[in-house]
Amino acid sequence: MSTDQRQAKRALHQGIDCVDLDAWPIDRPESERYQRRLAEIRAALNDKGCARIDGFIRPEYHAQLEAEVAGIADKAHFSHGQITPYFNSDEPSLPADHPRRRFAPFSNAFVAMDWFPTDGICLALYHHPAFQRFITDCLEQAQLYTFDDPLAGVVANIMPEGSSLPWHYDTNEFIVSLLTKKADSGGEFEYCPDLREPGDEHYDDVRNVLDGKRDKVHSLALELGDLQIFKGRFSMHRVIAGKGERHTAIFGYAKEPGFIGRVERTQQVHGRVLQAHIDAEKNARSDGLDD
Numbered sequence: 001m002s003t004d005q006r007q008a009k010r011a012l013h014q015g016i017d018c019v020d021l022d023a024w025p026i027d028r029p030e031s032e033r034y035q036r037r038l039a040e041i042r043a044a045l046n047d048k049g050c051a052r053i054d055g056f057i058r059p060e061y062h063a064q065l066e067a068e069v070a071g072i073a074d075k076a077h078f079s080h081g082q083i084t085p086y087f088n089s090d091e092p093s094l095p096a097d098h099p100r101r102r103f104a105p106f107s108n109a110f111v112a113m114d115w116f117p118t119d120g121i122c123l124a125l126y127h128h129p130a131f132q133r134f135i136t137d138c139l140e141q142a143q144l145y146t147f148d149d150p151l152a153g154v155v156a157n158i159m160p161e162g163s164s165l166p167w168h169y170d171t172n173e174f175i176v177s178l179l180t181k182k183a184d185s186g187g188e189f190e191y192c193p194d195l196r197e198p199g200d201e202h203y204d205d206v207r208n209v210l211d212g213k214r215d216k217v218h219s220l221a222l223e224l225g226d227l228q229i230f231k232g233r234f235s236m237h238r239v240i241a242g243k244g245e246r247h248t249a250i251f252g253y254a255k256e257p258g259f260i261g262r263v264e265r266t267q268q269v270h271g272r273v274l275q276a277h278i279d280a281e282k283n284a285r286s287d288g289l290d291d
């Protein structure tokens, strides 16, 4: 067994020491408290598409968690540009104030999984069966799988000082993230539960939010060590510009085993691809069809 493998094995066993197991007993899924906590999280996800699992990481581990991601922040691949809530290109046939024409600047940076320390908190959590089961339970799934993707399983989202993530919908059904560094000020997460629904974009409501109307906006000021589960497919959301960097670790899950991201997407997010991405794409297309 190599040193790396030994470290990974030790990390796996120690992986949930950092979790506040009194508040969030993910090691005891049969317990009454676990079931009660689960019911609260599921209710929040069903009601508002958003659950805050506050104080998930014990305070004694906060400094280590913050340092773990801050220590790799300079490995981030930056991208910036202008986006609409739908990530579409301009559609000049629509009126200028239409949500599909409302571009806002974004800048963002992601650190790939292969930069994370193998003996750190983030990888240990991601690979721990109790954590995986907890996330699966929260999302009321029969089974969720960690990614096989060597870059995308856990990524750090680094928001540099002054950058914002403007209003948008996610293409993913849900996102699981852990705040590892709070902005010195600002950096709040804002979201509008169920602003759109299948078959109806509710463009008037979206336009109101883009124009600054606040009646549908909820705000969440996450603290270091809080875990968040968010369903962003129908709930438009953003992160407000802050002072000081803001860091989150994002944990990726799929409904099928073996997920490896596409070459084009991986290149956009990380600025590079590995052989695993090229091989996966070749296999996916072995039927000769495009997608």
Ligand SMILES: O=C(O)CCC(=O)C(=O)O
Pocket (backbone or CB within 6 Å): 157, 165, 170, 175, 177, 189, 232, 237, 238, 239, 248
């Ligand atoms: O960092 C966050 O809290 C939200 C990130 C987000 O909305 C996204 O990555 O799509």
Ligand SMILES: [Fe+2]
Pocket (backbone or CB within 6 Å): 168, 169, 170, 232, 237
């Ligand atoms: Fe998002």
